[in-house]
């Protein structure tokens with residue numbers, strides 16, 4: 001008999017803490033009218049769900065909660081869809097492995 005242990009990403013992310021660097025977002029989305037395929041992909045791949053569509057159909061990023069995994073950097077930065085850098089020292093995610 002096996003026992004399944006279901007672990008949801010959202011449950012694990014809840015343990016992290018994030019120190020916001022107000023006014024200095026470490027990820028920026030290039031201004032656009034219609035989202036590129038890469039930007040639309042970011043809506044699906046970010047584990048922290050930092051990307052979302054606004055009411056005008058443009059992709060926005062909210063970096064609060066970003067775990068700095070770099071997935072969006074790989075997808076969005078080569079084509080110039082986003083600018084990505086690490087947060088300043090002392091800011092950003094604080095991992096807790098609870």
Ligand code: SF4
Pocket residue numbers: 027045046047048049050051065066067068069070071072073
């Ligand atoms: Fe999301 Fe990872 Fe990009 Fe942060 S670095 S916004 S967690 S995909």
